[in-house]
C-alpha cells in the first residue's frame with residue numbers, strides 16, 4: 001500500500017496549494033503554446049487538485065495515474081462539479097491517447113518516481129506522441145545541485161474541520177552513482193479521538209542539470225527546452241539553470 005492510496009489525506013495537505021501553480025500554468029500556456037490552448041493532460045495526476053481547477057476555468061483536462069484510489073477520488077470530485085470523469089488508471093511510461101493535447105503538466109517531482117533511464121525516456125516519448133506540435137510539456141522537478149547542500153526534509157500541515165494531517169518527508173539515503181534518493185514519508189492524522197501514523201518509503205531518481213538536459217531530454221528530438229522557472233512560479237522571472245540550481249520547472253516545447 002502506498003501513501004498515494006490515501007487521496008483524502010494527500011488532497012487535504014497538498015490540495016490547498018494550487019493557486020500559484022494554476023496562475024503559473026495558465027500564464028505559461030498563454031506565453032509558450034503556439035495557437036490556442038484547450039486540451040490538457042496531466043500525467044501522474046493524483047487527486048487532480050489542478051485538473052479540477054483548470055476544468056473550472058473552462059479548459060478540458062485529462063489525467064492518468066497509477067493509483068486507482070487517487071483516480072477514483074479525482075473522478076468523483078470532477079463528477080460532483082458537473083465535469084467529465086476524465087482521469088484514468090495508467091502508467092505514464094506506457095500509454096497512448098486518441099486525440100493530441102495542446103499542453104501537459106507534471107509539476108511536483110512525480111516524474112522522479114520513474115527510477116530508470118529507460119522509464120524516463122519512455123515517458124518523454126509517450127508525452128511527445130500525446131502533445132501536438134507547438135504545444136508544451138511543463139515539467140517540474142528538483143535537480144541535485146552540484147554546489148551546495150540539497151534540501152533533505154520537508155513538512156506540511158493542514159486542517160479541515162476536525163481532521164488534521166501533517167506530512168513529513170525526510171531523506172534516508174542518497175546514492176548519486178546509482179542515481180537514487182530514498183525518502184521516508186509519514187502521515188500523522190489527528191481526529192478529536194484518534195492519532196494515526198502511516199509510513200511509506202520510495203525512491204526518487206536523481207538528476208544533475210546535464211543528466212536531465214543532455215542525457216535525457218537531448219535524446220528526444222521532439223522536445224526542446226525553451227525556458228526554465230523555479231518553484232516560486234514567477235512568470236516574470238525565468239531562470240538560467242546552473243550547477244547550483246535545485247528546483248526547476250522546465251518548459252519543453254513540442255517541435
Ligand SMILES: C[S@@+](CC[C@H](N)C(=O)[O-])C[C@H]1O[C@@H](n2cnc3c(N)ncnc32)[C@H](O)[C@@H]1O
Nearest residue numbers: 004044045046065066067070090091092110113
Ligand atoms: C506527488 S503525487 C502528484 C500528484 C499530482 N500531480 C499533484 O500535483 O498533486 C505523485 C503521483 O505520481 C503517481 N505515479 C507514480 N508513478 C507513476 C507512473 N509510473 N504512472 C502514473 N502515475 C504514477 C502516484 O500514484 C502519485 O499519485
